[in-house]
Amino acid sequence: MALKASQLTVGETHTARIVEDLKRTQIVQYAGASGDYNPLHTDEVFTTKVAGYPSVFAHGMLTMGMTGKMLTDYVGDARLTKYGVRFTSQVWPGDTLEATATVKAVNGDLVELDVSTRNQDGVEVLSGYAEARVDP
Known part of the structure; x- marks a missing residue:
C-alpha cells in the first residue's frame, strides 16, 4: 500500500531495524563497493596501533x-x-x-521528515532530514 499524505500526521514515526550485529565483513564489503579503502575501516592494526581507535569502524556512508x-x-x-x-x-x-523517520510537516503531497539512527545503547549515530513526494 502506497504512503498517502492525507493519512500522515505531524509527529508520526516509522522505525525499522536496519542492521543487527554489524559484521566486519559487511564493512569490508562496503569498502569494496564504494572504493573507500581507508585503513580506519579495513585495517585493525593501523586503526588500533597507529590511529588509537579501539577497532575499525563503519563508513558513515554505509550508515x-x-x-x-x-x-x-x-x-x-x-x-x-x-x-x-x-x-x-x-x-x-x-x-x-x-x-526512525518522524513526520515534521505535510504540505500537499510533500512530506518533510526528521531522521535519526541510534545504536543498541541509544546513542545517536546519524541525524538528518528527508523530503518525499507521496500520493495525496
Whole structure:
C-alpha cells in the first residue's frame, strides 16, 4: 500500500531495524563497493596501533545508505526529493542500528521528515532530514 499524505500526521514515526550485529565483513564489503579503502575501516592494526581507535569502524556512508533504505521502504522507491545527514557517532562492528523517520510537516503531497539512527545503547549515530513526494 502506497504512503498517502492525507493519512500522515505531524509527529508520526516509522522505525525499522536496519542492521543487527554489524559484521566486519559487511564493512569490508562496503569498502569494496564504494572504493573507500581507508585503513580506519579495513585495517585493525593501523586503526588500533597507529590511529588509537579501539577497532575499525563503519563508513558513515554505509550508515547513511542503510538509513536511506529505511526511508525508501517507508515512502516508496523514487519518492525522495531531499536527503541529508550528519554523522554524530561511530558505528562499530557488533552494533545493532534502528532508524526512525518522524513526520515534521505535510504540505500537499510533500512530506518533510526528521531522521535519526541510534545504536543498541541509544546513542545517536546519524541525524538528518528527508523530503518525499507521496500520493495525496
